[in-house]
Amino acid sequence: MTALILCNGEPPSLELLERYRQQADLIVCTDGAWGWLRDAGCRPQVIVGDMDSCTEPPACEIVDCGPHEAQENSDSEKALLLALDRGATEIVFLGATHRRLDHTLANVWLAAKYHGRARIVLVDDYGACEVVSGHRKLCVNPGSIISLVPLTRDVVVHTEGLKWRLNGPLEPGSRGLSNEAVSEEVTLDVATGLVAVVVVSHRT
Amino acid sequence: MTALILCNGEPPSLELLERYRQQADLIVCTDGAWGWLRDAGCRPQVIVGDMDSCTEPPACEIVDCGPHEAQENSDSEKALLLALDRGATEIVFLGATHRRLDHTLANVWLAAKYHGRARIVLVDDYGACEVVSGHRKLCVNPGSIISLVPLTRDVVVHTEGLKWRLNGPLEPGSRGLSNEAVSEEVTLDVATGLVAVVVVSHRT
Numbered sequence: 001m002t003a004l005i006l007c008n009g010e011p012p013s014l015e016l017l018e019r020y021r022q023q024a025d026l027i028v029c030t031d032g033a034w035g036w037l038r039d040a041g042c043r044p045q046v047i048v049g050d051m052d053s054c055t056e057p058p059a060c061e062i063v064d065c066g067p068h069e070a071q072e073n074s075d076s077e078k079a080l081l082l083a084l085d086r087g088a089t090e091i092v093f094l095g096a097t098h099r100r101l102d103h104t105l106a107n108v109w110l111a112a113k114y115h116g117r118a119r120i121v122l123v124d125d126y127g128a129c130e131v132v133s134g135h136r137k138l139c140v141n142p143g144s145i146i147s148l149v150p151l152t153r154d155v156v157v158h159t160e161g162l163k164w165r166l167n168g169p170l171e172p173g174s175r176g177l178s179n180e181a182v183s184e185e186v187t188l189d190v191a192t193g194l195v196a197v198v199v200v201s202h203r204t
Numbered sequence: 205m206t207a208l209i210l211c212n213g214e215p216p217s218l219e220l221l222e223r224y225r226q227q228a229d230l231i232v233c234t235d236g237a238w239g240w241l242r243d244a245g246c247r248p249q250v251i252v253g254d255m256d257s258c259t260e261p262p263a264c265e266i267v268d269c270g271p272h273e274a275q276e277n278s279d280s281e282k283a284l285l286l287a288l289d290r291g292a293t294e295i296v297f298l299g300a301t302h303r304r305l306d307h308t309l310a311n312v313w314l315a316a317k318y319h320g321r322a323r324i325v326l327v328d329d330y331g332a333c334e335v336v337s338g339h340r341k342l343c344v345n346p347g348s349i350i351s352l353v354p355l356t357r358d359v360v361v362h363t364e365g366l367k368w369r370l371n372g373p374l375e376p377g378s379r380g381l382s383n384e385a386v387s388e389e390v391t392l393d394v395a396t397g398l399v400a401v402v403v404v405s406h407r408t
Contacts, residue, residue, distance in 0.1 A: 008408055010302075032408070074378035098214075098302045100330045102351035102381055102402035105312065108305075109353070109376040126304045147306035149313070153356065172313040174278035177306055198306035204212055204236070 001025045003088035005079045006044065007107070008032030010098030013125050014040055020092050020123065028083055030075035033095050034058070048079045076107050084117055093122045097129075112151055112194050127200040138186040138199065145200040146186065148176035155193030161186035170195070205229045207292035209283045210248065211311070212236030214302030217329050218244055224296050224327065232287055234279035237299050238262070252283045280311050288321055297326045301333075316355055316398050331404040342390040342403065349404040350390060352380035359397030365390035374399070 004024035011017075011033075017040055021027065029037050031049025038058065046061045063082060073081070076096060083091050096107040111120040112131040122129040130136075131151065140146070148157065148170065155170045161183035170176055178200075188197065208228035215221075215237075221244055225231065233241050235253025242262065250265045267286060277285070280300060287295050300311040315324040316335040326333040334340075335355065344350070352361065352374065359374045365387035374380055382404075392401065 074381050077378050097305050097308075099408050100402070100404060100406075101301050101308070101312075101326070101328065101333050102331070102353055102400070102404065104301075104305070104308065105353045105355075105400055105402075106351075106378045106381055108309065110378065113377055122305070124305065127306070129305050147310075149306055149309045151309075173317055174281050174310045174314065177278050177310055196306070196309055198304070198309075200304060200306065202304075204303050 001087050002090040002092065003028060003083035003086070005076070005083060005091060005093050005096070006030065006033040006037050007076050007079070007093060007095040007103075009095045009100070009103060009107075010124065011036040011040070012094045012123070016123065016125055017042060017094060020094060024092070026083060026086060026088065028079045030079055032075060036095070046082065048075055048082060074103070074106060074110075076103070077110055080110060080114060080120075084114065089118050091118050091120045093120070094124070096122045097124045108151070108196060112196075115194075126202045126204070127198050129196055129198045132188055132195050132197050133190045133193070136188045136190070136197070138181075138188070138197070139184060140181045140186055140199060142181050142183060144181040145203060146179050146181055147198040147200065148179065148188070149196040149198065150176065150193060151196055152193040155195055156191040157193075157195060158189040158191070159187065205291050206294040206296065207232060207287035207290070209280070209287060209295060209297050209300070210234065210237040210241050211280050211283070211297060211299040211307075213299045213304070213307060213311075214328065215240040215244070216298045216327070220327065220329055221246060221298060224298060228296070230287060230290060230292065232283045234283055236279060240299070250286065252279055252286060278307070278310060278314075280307070281314055284314060284318060284324075288318065292322055294323045295325070297324070298328070300326045301328045312355070312400060316400075319398075330406045330408070331402050333400055333402045336392055336399050336401050337394045337397070340392045340394070340401070342385075342392070342401070343388060344385045344390055344403060346385050346387060348385040349407060350383050350385055351402040351404065352383065352392070353400040353402065354380065354397060355400055356397040359399055360395040361397075361399060362393040362395070363391065 029044035
């Protein structure tokens with residue numbers, strides 16, 4: 001089951017929203033994201049939040065997790081836990097990146113924390129990011145730009161199908177940036193550690 | 205000596221650029237950022253890159269580090285190394301966040317990699333991010349929103365001057381998000397591990 005979670009970072013383009021909305025069995029929205037989602041003409045099945053500042057709550061299920069306080073889970077984490085609880089095996093986040101860097105970093109770590117429980121992908125108009133450990137096969141167009149960004153200091157990785165083959169330790173830094181697929185199938189074996197794998201859709 | 209490094213992420217507002225430009229003794233720009241910097245009416249002392257696609261190279265020092273290839277340092281890292289080499293003890297990055305998430309993550313890890321050699325701050329219109337280990341004192345306005353995002357899994361932190369005092373292990377996740385300064389002086393003691401500390405300037 002595929003869940004789409006909408007967060008309060010930079011809203012995605014309407015085209016991107018439409019693409020992932022069509023694939024979703026469950027759409028969950030944090031209350032901070034409800035404004036742009038409504039403006040985009042999309043209604044979620046569930047909103048996570050207290051909707052305190054909303055004068056016209058939408059006709060959908062609202063799961064009130066109480067007021068946001070530091071030291072609790074973020075709204076993104078609450079939405080993710082709800083999606084997992086309802087059986088999601090694939091979770092796509094939109095609006096989980098840009099704007100506040102603290103939120104972006106925390107959302108990447110959220111994907112790392114729960115990546116063993118579902119396939120979690122953070123998507124924006126510049127690419128798709130997934131946290132990988134162990135074995136992972138990517139089906140891509142040859143020529144696609146793919147970055148491997150280590151999230152831990154113990155990463156050992158072996159790759160096939162990339163122009164610059166990585167085979168051994170990969171320290172945090174810029175060495176894994178902007179690699180290129182030379183095959184329709186790219187395989188990653190992350191022997192130890194966690195790697196954020198970004199398939200770039202918009203080069204800058 | 206303070207260096208300002210301009211990268212090819214989301215260009216900052218003119219107001220932000222102007223503020224940091226006035227404080228800088230050295231302005232270094234990656235060649236990808238030269239376009240928006242020129243449009244903003246600002247000229248760097250150094251451009252790092254080959255300027256291959258530039259028909260009118262500006263009248264400044266151009267340090268050609270050869271064509272960008274994966275498995276080498278990123279342009280951001282080359283600019284940072286140049287600034288350190290020229291004696292920078294304080295380095296502010298602008299345009300190092302947003303747009304491509306792989307670049308944003310790599311730039312945060314760049315700040316982590318070199319944080320012992322200079323004070324490195326990634327600034328955008330939503331806040332300022334610094335990687336901290338050991339002891340750090342922040343001078344802020346009471347009420348400021350401050351997030352602590354662990355970058356490693358071994359973080360143990362003790363804080364003073366925050367509304368929700370953190371005292372002990374802080375696992376990667378959302379627990380350290382959106383804390384609040386209750387004093388003009390906030391102290392952080394990061395006993396082990398690395399923490400990205402974000403002082404938020406624009407709440408969303």
